[in-house]
Amino acid sequence: MINHLITQKNWQTQLSEAVTSVDELLTMLNLESLKPQVYIPEHFELRVPRGFVAKMRVGDAEDPLLRQVLPDKQEQVAVSGYVTDPLAENEQNPTKGLLHKYQSRVLLTITGACAIHCRYCFRQHFDYSANMPTTSAHAAIISYIEAHPDINEVILSGGDPLSVSNRRLFAWLDTLEALPQLTTIRLHTRMPLVIPERLDNDLLDRLAQSRCHIMMVIHCNHANEIDTNTAEYLQRARKAGVTLLNQAVLLRGINDSVATQGALNQRLFSAGVLPYYLHVLDKVAGAAHFDSDERLAIELYWSLLAELPGYLVPKLVRELPNRRFKVPVDIYKK
Ligand SMILES: *Cc1c(COP(=O)(O)O)cnc(C)c1O
Numbered sequence: 447m448i449n450h451l452i453t454q455k456n457w458q459t460q461l462s463e464a465v466t467s468v469d470e471l472l473t474m475l476n477l478e479s480l481k482p483q484v485y486i487p488e489h490f491e492l493r494v495p496r497g498f499v500a501k502m503r504v505g506d507a508e509d510p511l512l513r514q515v516l517p518d519k520q521e522q523v524a525v526s527g528y529v530t531d532p533l534a535e536n537e538q539n540p541t542k543g544l545l546h547k548y549q550s551r552v553l554l555t556i557t558g559a560c561a562i563h564c565r566y567c568f569r570q571h572f573d574y575s576a577n578m579p580t581t582s583a584h585a586a587i588i589s590y591i592e593a594h595p596d597i598n599e600v601i602l603s604g605g606d607p608l609s610v611s612n613r614r615l616f617a618w619l620d621t622l623e624a625l626p627q628l629t630t631i632r633l634h635t636r637m638p639l640v641i642p643e644r645l646d647n648d649l650l651d652r653l654a655q656s657r658c659h660i661m662m663v664i665h666c667n668h669a670n671e672i673d674t675n676t677a678e679y680l681q682r683a684r685k686a687g688v689t690l691l692n693q694a695v696l697l698r699g700i701n702d703s704v705a706t707q708g709a710l711n712q713r714l715f716s717a718g719v720l721p722y723y724l725h726v727l728d729k730v731a732g733a734a735h736f737d738s739d740e741r742l743a744i745e746l747y748w749s750l751l752a753e754l755p756g757y758l759v760p761k762l763v764r765e766l767p768n769r770r771f772k773v774p775v776d777i778y779k780k
């Protein structure tokens with residue numbers, strides 16, 4: 447731990463004080479020796495809150511949390527098959543800010559901002575400014591949902607939906623809860639791992655009062671992201687009636703071993719979170735060096751099935767453009 451007191455600051459302060467300088471990060475971690483292999487990105491720059499840095503091991507160039515955020519020169523190598531919009535999401539926006547790919551759920555991007563910039567992110571090239579719902583687009587979103595009675599769940603996404611203020615978030619919840627067809631509101635967020643203090647009392651009280659079932663899918667890739675403080679906040683969310691699930695991305699050299707996956711899913715469970723999905727990497731430009739060989743992924747998955755109870759094994763899936771669901775990876779493939 448570099449400084450445990452850091453995590454006591456309120457979440458807005460932690461957000462604004464995030465580390466954005468590669469040099470500063472390397473100095474904090476005593477890893478100046480990595481300078482020749484890093485670069486300063488012009489867009490999608492380094493961003494990592496100090497509480498998350500505090501979970502990294504000082505002096506360890508292979509730290510799994512560091513590797514998720516440090517801009518590596520390998521990103522600049524173009525690899526064929528890795529593109530800027532791997533899921534062709536730019537073609538599935540019936541109205542600004544809304545993605546309707548799966549029958550009963552729509553996904554709303556309520557902000558482009560994230561507290562952390564993950565180098566493997568499939569939305570790193572997404573044009574948020576062109577796609578953010580303006581005030582007038584709110585009405586269009588509501589009409590769209592009303593015109594599609596099959597929709598019973600809205601997923602708040604981004605960016606990170608918990609990077610917006612409670613005031614803005616509660617306004618969305620008020621609007622959505624007023625639609626009788628909705629049974630469930632889901633938040634996909636990395637914030638509980640990056641700035642756990644974001645799960646403040648006002649937020650948890652508001653979620654506890656919702657007439658809808660509230661689900662929170664956190665995006666945790668490694669057991670080290672969950673320290674005691676993080677686990678406490680997650681348990682609070684659970685006590686507020688929030689269903690907690692995890693979605694991870696399989697990342698080469700970061701979490702692609704049986705031991706790492708086992709530890710991750712056990713740690714999640716102790717913090718009150720069930721594994722949901724393990725995604726193979728979306729083939730986004732700049733992230734090819736994180737991709738793992740499919741054969742190895744399948745081998746790893748067989749081992750997880752053999753070693754863990756069923757409820758600790760996430761579904762191994764791949765997201766494909768123009769499919770109505772996340773496609774299970776064929777583990778019988780020869
Ligand atoms: C992942 C995703 C969903 C939710 O899928 P589930 O299988 O219900 O978790 C919905 N819409 C889009 C566009 C998605 O990418």
Ligand code: SF4
Nearest residue numbers: 560563564567605636
């Ligand atoms: S928090 Fe999620 S959306 Fe934001 S940069 Fe990381 S992976 Fe991308």
